[in-house]
Amino acid sequence: MLFDLLSDEEEAIDARTAELRFDIPLLADRLRGATRWVEASDDLRHLAIGYFGASTGAAAALVAASEEPRVGAIVSRGGRPDLARGALERVTAPTLLIVGGADVPVIAMNQDALAKLRCEKRLDVVPGASHLFEESGALERVSALARDWFLDKLRPKSS
Numbered sequence: 001m002l003f004d005l006l007s008d009e010e011e012a013i014d015a016r017t018a019e020l021r022f023d024i025p026l027l028a029d030r031l032r033g034a035t036r037w038v039e040a041s042d043d044l045r046h047l048a049i050g051y052f053g054a055s056t057g058a059a060a061a062l063v064a065a066s067e068e069p070r071v072g073a074i075v076s077r078g079g080r081p082d083l084a085r086g087a088l089e090r091v092t093a094p095t096l097l098i099v100g101g102a103d104v105p106v107i108a109m110n111q112d113a114l115a116k117l118r119c120e121k122r123l124d125v126v127p128g129a130s131h132l133f134e135e136s137g138a139l140e141r142v143s144a145l146a147r148d149w150f151l152d153k154l155r156p157k158s159s
Contacts, residue, residue, distance in 0.1 A: 001034075001038070003030070003031070003034045005026075005027045005030040005031060005034075005057070005060065006020055006021075006027075006030075021055075021056050022056055022083065024056065024059045024060050024063055024083050024084065025063070027056065027057065027059075027060030027063075028060045028061075028063035028064040028067075029064075030060075031051065031060055031061060031064040032064045032067065032068055035049060035064070035068055035070065035071070039070065048072045048073075048154040048155055049068075049070050049071050049072055049154075050071065050072055050073040050074065050075070050093075050150050050153070050154050051064065051065055051071055051073075051074045051075070051093075052074075052075045052077070052146060053074075053075075053076055053077070053079060054076075054077040054078055054079065055077075055078055055079060055080055055131075056080050056083060057079075058076035058077065058078070058079025058080060058081065059079060059080045059081060059082075059083035059084040061074055061076065061079075062074065062076070062079075062081055062084040062087055062088060062091055062095070062113075063084050063087040065091050065092075065093050065095075066084075066087035066088075066090035066091045066092075067087075067090075069092065071093045072093055072094075072153060072154045072155065073093050073094050073095075073096075073149060073150055073153035073154050074091070074093050074094070074095040074096070075095075075096045075098065075145075075146040075149055075150065076095065076096065076097045076098065076110070077098045077133070077142050077146070078098070078099060078100060078103060078106060078131050078132065078133065079097060079098075079099075079106075079110065079113075080106070080109060081097065081109060081110060081112075081113030082109045082112065082113065084113070088113055088116040088117050089116055089117075089118055091117055091118070091119050092118075092119050093119060093153075094119060094120040094121070094149070094153040095117055095119055095120070095121045095122075096121075096122050096123075096124065096145065096146070096149040097110045097113065097114060097121070097122070097123045097124070098123075098124050098125075098126065098142055098145055098146070099123070099124075099125055099126070099129075100125070100126050100128075100129030100130050100131055100133055100138065101125045101126060101127040101128050101129055102128055102129060102130045103129070103130055103131045106131060107125065110123055111123065120153075122149075124145050126138055126141050126142065126145075129141075
């Protein structure tokens with residue numbers, strides 16, 4: 001499921017100010033709310049929960065997962081884990097960090113985050129990819145890495 005963590009009105013504000021996309025506590029709270037909604041749904045509650053976040057959304061996923069033990073796996077694409085601050089040490093879900101090989105500042109941020117994570121973790125660098133993974137084949141590589149991580153780490157819930 002894909003969740004927009006900002007309302008249409010908030011998206012319009014953020015388009016002008018770029019402030020809400022960096023409000024990690026707000027985004028993490030919205031993600032935890034979406035998780036509670038899934039858990040309350042008779043049709044969905046049996047499913048394992050994984051978070052996939054990009055850029056600042058990855059920081060929100062890490063913060064939310066640090067407080068949400070039901071999260072079974074996390075994938076961060078071009079993430080800003082530096083914005084997750086003290087939450088990294090509390091993340092227990094297996095975490096895959098994916099960064100573009102041409103995104104040098106974000107590689108360093110993810111290497112630092114990898115050192116702080118105490119869970120099962122891995123950093124994959126997609127050669128030649130920029131921050132948005134717009135290069136030919138880059139998003140396909142991200143998709144394959146994320147798919148394989150989730151298939152390996154997410155287990156169906158027992159009743």
